[in-house]
Amino acid sequence: MPLTNLSVLAPVAGRVTTLDEVPDPVFAAGMVGPGLAIAPVLGTAVVEALAPVGGVVAAIHPHAFVIAGPGAGERGVLVHLGIDTVQLKGRGFELLAELGEEVAARQPVVRWSPDDVVARGMSALVPVIALAADPAMLDLGSGDVEAGDHLFDWHAQP
Template sequence: MSLPVVSPVPGRVTPMAEVPDPVFAQSMVGPGVAVLPSGGRQDALSPVDGTVVTLHPHAFVVATGAGQGVLVHLGIDTVKQKGEGFTLHVVKGESVRAGQPLISWDPDAVAAAGYSPVVPVVALDVEATALSGLPDGGDIAAGEQLFSWD
């Protein structure tokens, strides 16, 4: 059964190869796609139904009941912000639904601090061939399907 993965943020779809971090750009963590978020304070949404298994102010992983984990990283090198400007709405271990707000943040503030606000959305522990419908550009709304995990 195919798992729909929704965009955690609104913005412009960007190929993972264009993310300014080699770990993401070379898909070392896993395949996926990135979203260059539109500006202003906003919520980052859960990409799938599941459980929050990893939670930092700047990144999270939600794992489905079937064990499929999706990593969302809010900006590049944003760990250096030590949580400043990020507001958590959930706790580790919490069950969440796709489209549920997990973290509030401001991509403009991330850019103003000198970091890239691009948001990689990564399918963990899977080959790229397991993903379908990966867009290669265009605008996307938060909560709109980004790709399928087959």
């Protein structure tokens, strides 16, 4: 099946930032792939992180998930909820989807609290990564977004 252009949506509301602002060298250097990060809106007790594309839940942990497959073609989009949040061992995160489940774009996948992450001394930045993508294939957005708004386009190979 030929790849088509893919619109990647914001999983959370907040201010869009570049990956070089992420306080993690792996994300900041784009080693996982290109993309953007979102500084989530604070002051809301619980936030639902939404699927940025339609597809299959290819990986899911309390602090991160990948949506790939049907709606996304062969591409995968990683959403990482906060930085170093793997250390929380799932505390403060509630899975709303399961591995292998087909999800629609904008469907809630994980419930979490960016405020709680910040209170624990961690960054609540949310990297949204186009896995294994050529950076030249992305048109990145900027500014403020609401959850479910357009974040960036991932173009098909010409």
